[in-house]
Amino acid sequence: MVKKLHKEGSLEPQIEDMINRINELQQAKKKSSEEMVEAQALWESLHRELDSLNGEKVHLEEVLSKKQEALGILQLHCQRKEGGAQRKNVLQECTEQISVHNCQVTESCRQRKLGVQVEEQLENLMSQHKDLWELHMLKQRLTWEIRALQSSKEQLLTEEKLARDKLLEVERRLRSPPEVGGARMVNDGRRRWRYSRGRRLPQTVAPQRTRPAKERPAPSAPAPAARTWSRPQTHRTRPAPSPTPLLRRRPEIKARISDRPPPPASVCSPIPNCFTNRS
Known part of the structure; x- marks a missing residue:
C-alpha cells in the first residue's frame, strides 16, 4: 500500500484518510462490540427465556399428561356411568315388560278361573237339566207304561170276559146233547179239552145214549147223517187246539210295549213285565 502511495506521489493526505478510516473502523468495532455485547445479553436473556x-x-407437558390421565379416568367413569344408565334403562324396560307380562298372566289366570267357574256352573246347570229331563222322560215313560198297562189290563179283562163267555158257551154246548140233522151224535168217550186262562184242562165226557126211534123227527125233516166212528185220539193223533184270543194277542201287546222309547238306564229301574209270567 505504501508502494502505491509512493507511486502516486503524495502520502500525507492518504495517511489522514487512513487514520480517519482507522478511527471509523475503531468506532465501528466499538459499536459492533457494543452491539455484540447487547446481542450476547439478548442471547443470554433469550436463552434464559x-x-x-x-x-x-415440561411443566405443561406434565400437567397435560395429568389432565389426559384425568380425562381418561373421567371418560372411563362416564362410560361406566353410561353403561350403568343403559343397563338401568334396559333393566327398567325388562321390569316393565315383566310387570306387563305378569299382569297379562294374572288376567289370563283370572279369565281362566272365571272360565272354569262358568264351565262348572254350566256343567251344574247341564246336570240339573239332564236330571230334570231324565225325570221328565221317566215320568212320561211311566205315564205311557201306566196307560199301556191300563189299556192292556182293560183289553185283557175284556178278552178274559170274552174267553169266559166263550168257555161258558162251550161248556153249555158240551153239556147239552148236540143234534146234527135231527139225529143225536153219539159221544165216543174221548177226552174233551176246555181252556181256562190259556191252560188246557182235560175233561172226560161220558158217552150219551141215543134217543129212541119214537123221539126222532118227522120224515119231512132231512135225513140223518151217517154215524161215523173214530178211534180214540191220543196225544199224537189229537189235533192241536186253536189258541185263545188272549194267547193270540199276547205278542201284539208285547210288541206294543217294546215299541215305546226306553227310559235312561241310570235313572229308570227295570219294570217287570206282567205279561211274561201270566199263564
Whole structure:
C-alpha cells in the first residue's frame, strides 16, 4: 500500500484518510462490540427465556399428561356411568315388560278361573237339566207304561170276559146233547179239552145214549147223517187246539210295549213285565 502511495506521489493526505478510516473502523468495532455485547445479553436473556419456556413446557407437558390421565379416568367413569344408565334403562324396560307380562298372566289366570267357574256352573246347570229331563222322560215313560198297562189290563179283562163267555158257551154246548140233522151224535168217550186262562184242562165226557126211534123227527125233516166212528185220539193223533184270543194277542201287546222309547238306564229301574209270567 505504501508502494502505491509512493507511486502516486503524495502520502500525507492518504495517511489522514487512513487514520480517519482507522478511527471509523475503531468506532465501528466499538459499536459492533457494543452491539455484540447487547446481542450476547439478548442471547443470554433469550436463552434464559428459552430455558424458562422449556421448563414451562415440561411443566405443561406434565400437567397435560395429568389432565389426559384425568380425562381418561373421567371418560372411563362416564362410560361406566353410561353403561350403568343403559343397563338401568334396559333393566327398567325388562321390569316393565315383566310387570306387563305378569299382569297379562294374572288376567289370563283370572279369565281362566272365571272360565272354569262358568264351565262348572254350566256343567251344574247341564246336570240339573239332564236330571230334570231324565225325570221328565221317566215320568212320561211311566205315564205311557201306566196307560199301556191300563189299556192292556182293560183289553185283557175284556178278552178274559170274552174267553169266559166263550168257555161258558162251550161248556153249555158240551153239556147239552148236540143234534146234527135231527139225529143225536153219539159221544165216543174221548177226552174233551176246555181252556181256562190259556191252560188246557182235560175233561172226560161220558158217552150219551141215543134217543129212541119214537123221539126222532118227522120224515119231512132231512135225513140223518151217517154215524161215523173214530178211534180214540191220543196225544199224537189229537189235533192241536186253536189258541185263545188272549194267547193270540199276547205278542201284539208285547210288541206294543217294546215299541215305546226306553227310559235312561241310570235313572229308570227295570219294570217287570206282567205279561211274561201270566199263564
